[in-house]
Amino acid sequence: MFSRARLIYKQNHLLGSNLKVVIRKAFLNQVKMGDSAVKSLNANLWDSDPELFDLIKKEKKRQCSGLEMIASENFTSMAVLQCLGSCLSNKYSEGLPGQRYYGGNEFIDQIEILAQKRSLEAYNLSPEEWGANVQPLSGSPANFAVYTAIVEPHGRIMGLDLPDGGHLTHGFFTPQKKISATSMFFESMPYKVNPDTGLIDYDELLKTARLFRPKLIIAGTSCYSRALDYKRFKEICDDVGAYLMADMAHISGLVAAGVTPSPFEYSDIVTTTTHKSLRGPRSGVIFFRKGLRKVNNKGEMIMYDLENKINQAVFPGLQGGPHNHQIAAVATAMKQTKEPAFIKYQQQVVANAKRLASGLEAKGYKIVTGGTDLHVLLVDLRSAKLTGSKAEYILEEVSIACNKNTVPGDKSALNPSGIRLGTPALTTRGLIGRDIDTVVHFIDRALRLAREISEKSGPKLVDYKNVLHTDAIFKVKLESLKEEVEQFSNQFPMPGYKEY
Numbered sequence: 001m002f003s004r005a006r007l008i009y010k011q012n013h014l015l016g017s018n019l020k021v022v023i024r025k026a027f028l029n030q031v032k033m034g035d036s037a038v039k040s041l042n043a044n045l046w047d048s049d050p051e052l053f054d055l056i057k058k059e060k061k062r063q064c065s066g067l068e069m070i071a072s073e074n075f076t077s078m079a080v081l082q083c084l085g086s087c088l089s090n091k092y093s094e095g096l097p098g099q100r101y102y103g104g105n106e107f108i109d110q111i112e113i114l115a116q117k118r119s120l121e122a123y124n125l126s127p128e129e130w131g132a133n134v135q136p137l138s139g140s141p142a143n144f145a146v147y148t149a150i151v152e153p154h155g156r157i158m159g160l161d162l163p164d165g166g167h168l169t170h171g172f173f174t175p176q177k178k179i180s181a182t183s184m185f186f187e188s189m190p191y192k193v194n195p196d197t198g199l200i201d202y203d204e205l206l207k208t209a210r211l212f213r214p215k216l217i218i219a220g221t222s223c224y225s226r227a228l229d230y231k232r233f234k235e236i237c238d239d240v241g242a243y244l245m246a247d248m249a250h251i252s253g254l255v256a257a258g259v260t261p262s263p264f265e266y267s268d269i270v271t272t273t274t275h276k277s278l279r280g281p282r283s284g285v286i287f288f289r290k291g292l293r294k295v296n297n298k299g300e301m302i303m304y305d306l307e308n309k310i311n312q313a314v315f316p317g318l319q320g321g322p323h324n325h326q327i328a329a330v331a332t333a334m335k336q337t338k339e340p341a342f343i344k345y346q347q348q349v350v351a352n353a354k355r356l357a358s359g360l361e362a363k364g365y366k367i368v369t370g371g372t373d374l375h376v377l378l379v380d381l382r383s384a385k386l387t388g389s390k391a392e393y394i395l396e397e398v399s400i401a402c403n404k405n406t407v408p409g410d411k412s413a414l415n416p417s418g419i420r421l422g423t424p425a426l427t428t429r430g431l432i433g434r435d436i437d438t439v440v441h442f443i444d445r446a447l448r449l450a451r452e453i454s455e456k457s458g459p460k461l462v463d464y465k466n467v468l469h470t471d472a473i474f475k476v477k478l479e480s481l482k483e484e485v486e487q488f489s490n491q492f493p494m495p496g497y498k499e500y
């Protein structure tokens, strides 16, 4: 630039001083404008985009003033938010540490290695027996990478049915449509819970697995309030020669703290998200076994070959550049799992869920499986003469966030009869003991109102919403309940930045 400027300057000098001055001025102007253009593009969000910043502030306010009971959500730490907002977002680093397709990865390599090491440490795994891939962008891509790695196209897998508490990525499809890509590219056969007990029917799973002969069985849930019997899963897998993949997305925080049984002892592969009970960034991790898989009946040693297959399925199979800001955030979240405060937090998550379940039960609500061992519970609203949609709607109207969910025995997944409630996010904000009783009281008041409204409106959701928003008495009752909920909620601290 400057040598070119000098050249122009020299040329101008030859052309005569007037023109020279004009051109020189124009050039300096350009440099200045370029400089200020970059500067203005680097302004704070609140100066450069007040419209968007305002929406973020509104969302922050919503998060602070409501009760967050969506079982898969949590409020992450300042350290995680700082990683996510760091310069690491700028860097390309396709490949693995030490084997990158781009230069400049000296520190990125160290960060990814740290994330891998801490992920193993969080679950007390030895690097001789286990490896970790920390690049999956989230839980769903992590699961799909595993299937891509070890199941051939249209190979067979089994997972818990979505309406029974499984996850979409475990192969959900309906008679009309293949919903998840897992069911498009692989053949999936669901297993179910017993509709009377709400518990996984392991005997049926064994029978079906013997007929279906899957390559992979998934032990993992998005809505199930009891510990899984991984030993039983492993026996079934051994019986049919399948891999066992545990998907601990919901419970990975509880597992790290040792408050629920760990899937690692029995699993070949474990996948997880990092933003649910673990309280990390939105991301995913795949753990895979290394070394000896088994000794066959001829006495030959069969070794695991998962490491390369899984690493290559993640990249270059499915993803491009890793999200290094997320990987750093995973590293710092995994470090936190080793702090005594983290273990206390996870114990409190479970204690709060148990108290929530027994509180609601005491008010006459039916809890599927009769309670919970974990961070989540499922309320069956059929005897309360409410649907999941109506309950979810009124709770949202009073600033309590949860989600409708099918309960065992539900005929239609479109009109579920329950709500799923979780305690990780409330516990992060410091709710304990009596606070949970207050939450029970709020939920009960909202649901009793819902029933009154429903009696007036009839079964249809549109009519129900209409009555809810037009009936003067209901409107006043809802407004005052919402105010109480928000006042209560606002007392509790929220981690992260103050305003956004």
Ligand SMILES: *Cc1c(COP(=O)(O)O)cnc(C)c1O
Residues within 6 Å of the ligand: 072, 138, 139, 140, 141, 143, 166, 167, 169, 220, 221, 222, 247, 248, 249, 250, 273, 283
């Ligand atoms: C949440 C969840 C996932 C997927 O996570 P995303 O990050 O939303 O893709 C996968 N498996 C289970 C069991 C989950 O609960």
